[in-house]
Amino acid sequence: MASAKQTVAASAFIEFSQAVAKILPKDNVIERYLQRFAYGTDASFYRLVPKVVLQLDSDIQVRQVIKLANKYQVAITFRAAGTSLSGQAISDSVLIILSSLWQGIKILDQGEKISLQPGVIGAHANKALQVYARKIGPDPASINSCKIGGIAANNSSGMCCGVKDNSYHTLADIDLIFADGSQLNTADSQSRETFLQQNKSFTTRLMKIVDYVNADHALVTKIKHKYRLKNTTGYGLNALVDYSDVIDIISHLIIGSEGTLAFINNITFHTIEVLPHKSAGLFIFDNMDIACNLVLSLAQERVDAVEIMDARALNSVHGQLASIVNIDKPLNAESVALLIEISADTVEQLQVNEQQLLLHIKIVEKSIQAQKAFTIDKDEIEALWKIRKGMFPAVGSVRPKGTTVIIEDIALPLARLAEGVNDLQQLFKQFGYDEAIIFGHALAGNLHFVFTQTFASDKEISRYRDFMAKVTKMVAIDYQGSLKAEHGTGRNMAPFVEMEWGGDLYQVMKQIKTLFDPKGILNPGVIINDDSEAHLRHLKTMMATDDIIDTCIECGFCEPVCPSKDFTLTPRQRIALWRQKALLSQQISHANDSEKIALTAQLRALEKDYQFFAIDSCAATGLCGQQCPVGIDTGMFIKSLREKKNTGSKVKTFSAKVIADNFSAVSSIARLGLNTVATINHIAGNKFTKKSFKAVSTLSNNAIPLWFQAWPAGAKVIAEGEFNGQNHLLSAPVASNIETQVATPVATTKAANKVVYIPSCANRIFGCDEQAPDKRSLVAVVLSLCKKANITVIIPKGSGELCCGMPWQSKGLAQISQDKRQQFLAKVVTASEQGKWPVITDASPCALTLNQGEDSDNSATRLVIFEATEFIAKYVVDKLQINKSDECFMLHNSCSSEKMDQGRYLKQLAQLCSDNIVEPENISCCGFAGDKGFYLPELNKSALAPLKAQIPPGCQRGLSNSRTCEIGLTEHSGISYQSILYLLDQCSD
Secondary structure (H helix, E strand, O other): OOOHHHHHHHHHHHHHHHHHHHHOOHHHEEOOHHHHHHHOOOOOOEOOOOOEEEEEOOHHHHHHHHHHHHHHOOOEEEEOOOOOOOOOOOOOOEEEEEOOOOOOEEEEHHHOEEEEOOOOEHHHHHHHHHHHOEEOOOEOOOOOOOEHHHHHHOOOOEOOOOOOOOHHHHEEEEEEEEOOOOEEEOOOHHHHHHHHHHOHHHHHHHHHHHHHHHOOHHHHHHHHHHOOOOOOOOOOOHHHHHOOOHHHHHHHHHOOOOOOOEEEEEEEEEOEEOOOEEEEEEEEEOOHHHHHHHHHHHOOOOOOEEEEEEHHHHHHOHHHHHOOOOOOOOOOOOOEEEEEEEEEOOHHHHHHHHHHHHHHHHHOHHHEEEEEEEEOOHHHHHHHHHHHHOHHHHHHHOOOOOOEEEEEEEEOOHHHHHHHHHHHHHHHHHHOOOOOEEEEEHHHOEEEEEEEEOOOOHHHHHHHHHHHHHHHHHHHHHOOOEOEOOOOOOOOOHHHHHHHHOHHHHHHHHHHHHHHOOOOOEOOOOOOOOOOOHHHOOEOOOOOOOOOOOOOOOOOOOHHHOOOOOOOOOHHHHHHHHHHHHHHHHHHHHOOHHHHHHHHHHHHHHHHHHHHHHHHOOOOOOHHHHHOOOOOOHHHHHHHHHHHHHHOOHHHHHHHHHHHHOHHHHHHHHHHHHHHHHHHHHHHOHHHHHHHHHHHHHHOOOOOOOOOOOOOOEOOOOOOEEEOOOOOEEEOOOOOOOOOOOOOOOOOOOOOOEEEEEOOHHHHHEOOOOOOOOOOOHHHHHHHHHHHOOOEEEEOOOHHHOOOOHHHHOOOOHHHHHHHHHHHHHHHHHHOOOOOOOEEEOOHHHHHHHHOOOOOOOOOOOOOEEEHHHHHHHHOHHHOOEOOEOOOEEEOOOHHHHHHHOOHHHHHHHHHHEOOEEOOOOOOOOOOOOOHHHHOHHHHHHHOOOOHHHOOOOOOEEEEOOHHHHHHHHHHHOOEEEEHHHHHHHHEO
């Protein structure tokens, strides 16, 4: 039976919800269980499911919601990217997320400062600063995913940041919204004055706390001592002794407060200079004492970063490491590596710095087991850092199934680093954490240790409890270190804040919390928590469910590149929900009758919604796998689910096979249909056509696509044969017999004078864009470019029947996809005279699909299919005279190009043609996903939502290398997108 307190709370929540419904659009109030669970997922090992999720679009809405929460005493938690590791971004009450409208960036003082909204991803801020050779100070390993709001709220630091360049020390100004809805923008003198006038009681009480602390020499000494190290345990009490102005004190207290004191509406940082010359090296030593003593010496020199990694950490990434450092066997148990990076204004100064460091290293050179000497090669430096940054998820990827990976984050006095590591390793041994690894930021004495843990039994929970008791005492008492150096207190370390800071300063923290948030509505349970076992509550269960995804640790690194992230779900959320389905099924099997009813209803709702939110709306492009530190391709997982579903549908499989077996005829019908629609639209108008197709699509249960304005007419039929230039047929069509011959490696050289060209089905079906200035077919453009380079083009007879297989692959029809791929390869083996001539296709998704088949890793039988931009860049452009255009062009790097070569050749051709190329921010995949853009245009629209606002005035053309992508891009940009080859042909002689 509910208590009176619970009844009052439930009543207050209902009133709050009713009030919120009056001020927010319906779509911004998220109550569906699937979505609430999804947004309740962060990178920590805790799990809470919010009662409701509110998506807010503006600071006005933030103030309104905070005021309502304060009025009804309803707890609210602000969530940024959810990459936090200590449980500070989850809630079982109201979770607040920010929409995509919070990504404002303003460069100030020629890059000396940068003003950022909280939704900006850290790496995007740095990209905006690149032209000024500057960056923000914090550089967490998750910078490609985490957002500014979280970076500031957690006072994140990172690899090179140390203490001096974190958010606290680089803060210039901040715009805050407090628990009562009042606002303070420290950059605005009027706002400061108004705040001081209207909050005299607040500021007076705060200054009393400041005076109390500063009057006690022991407290001041302790605070200063604690912040010589990295420290994010508790509130930033250094603000009380570093500043005397009340506004400065308030603004710096907010840094690292984890959303428990105020909402960060905007923040301005002083930026850090990025020196132009950089080098890095990796050195592996015999033992920890040698490495740590070397760190003490290096700390006296000009060095940006020294990362330390123990033997287990190195062995967890042995495969990657062996490709860079000459290691042919696992390292011994005592080995330790240091990754060292330095930078300088000049090459000469860089070399001087290197030599100075090498003098220190030379002293212990007999202890060096292996090394990658200092290198200035950017790719090699990036590879070294990728190894370091991937260690946390790498351990997660090899953990026993069903266990959780835990990362702790401490700082020790640098002089006692080796001693502390040895003590930690003894604790690992004592408690049986044999897989635990240690790595971290050695210059700051900042260690991360990672281990795996199951919470499936009371015995295992007790093991974790006892281990944490020992660790916290060792760090906080024995070493006078920091229990949380840079990951924030969260729920994880809240029970131990008083242990680290002592009773007096813990009471000061409680007074600060009460002063800023008297009703306790802002992220309760985080930082200040009287429950001594809060770190053992709400533990996340990581069910083993599928080999493709079981290694996922739910870090969220994949999310920024997902085209459905603002539409339905992200890869991390798809995985977390799949695990939850398995967990609910398990719980139902062990539940009593009354529990079964509720759990079963929850499972049924989840299963029903999962089909659309997770499976149907996934673009399945696999970009997430490139971002994932352990390569988890959630798109592949979704395709496997589609395949399982289709296996049981004989009708769907049969109809798909009929289309595949009669593809040329189907393509002809599609062209005819497109031309018919274009004629009807020309006569009846856009409104009629769109409305008619919507009705027909609904009646057909979405079997017939939705029409939109960028739909092209049908393409003209392509001539087949041997060409030496545009529309100049040299010989009869190539024989159509299909032989299953094995291809030898393609002998492509600059002197190649023939190429086999298979126009993609998209360019055989869809005509050019009606807005485009050049209305030739892409085939004509390719022929024109090859003619200029004196290259004969072979379009084999029967090419109209060919397809790479991707349309069936993406729908989970693997066998049909493979059959079409093999049909394609057999045709081009014959046409290329068993690999004598290069083979190209004119769509990046086709080239990727053809080169990724099961036999693609066998170099003896591999036939490379060039995507047209790669072939043109390698074998044609050096034979052209290119005159750059003065026009501005938008450039879209398709996800398939990104996966093949990071868009290298597409970008290369664009830069050859114009110096005014714009690559929009926050768009990784257009979301058209083959033909999905025709049937689910909302995905395409959501993925391209940031595009239109980034098109410069006067820019009228866009460039890409995938016809279907170009259709969606044209629709949602308002300008014409075409293949980059059109521009190249226009600019070249």
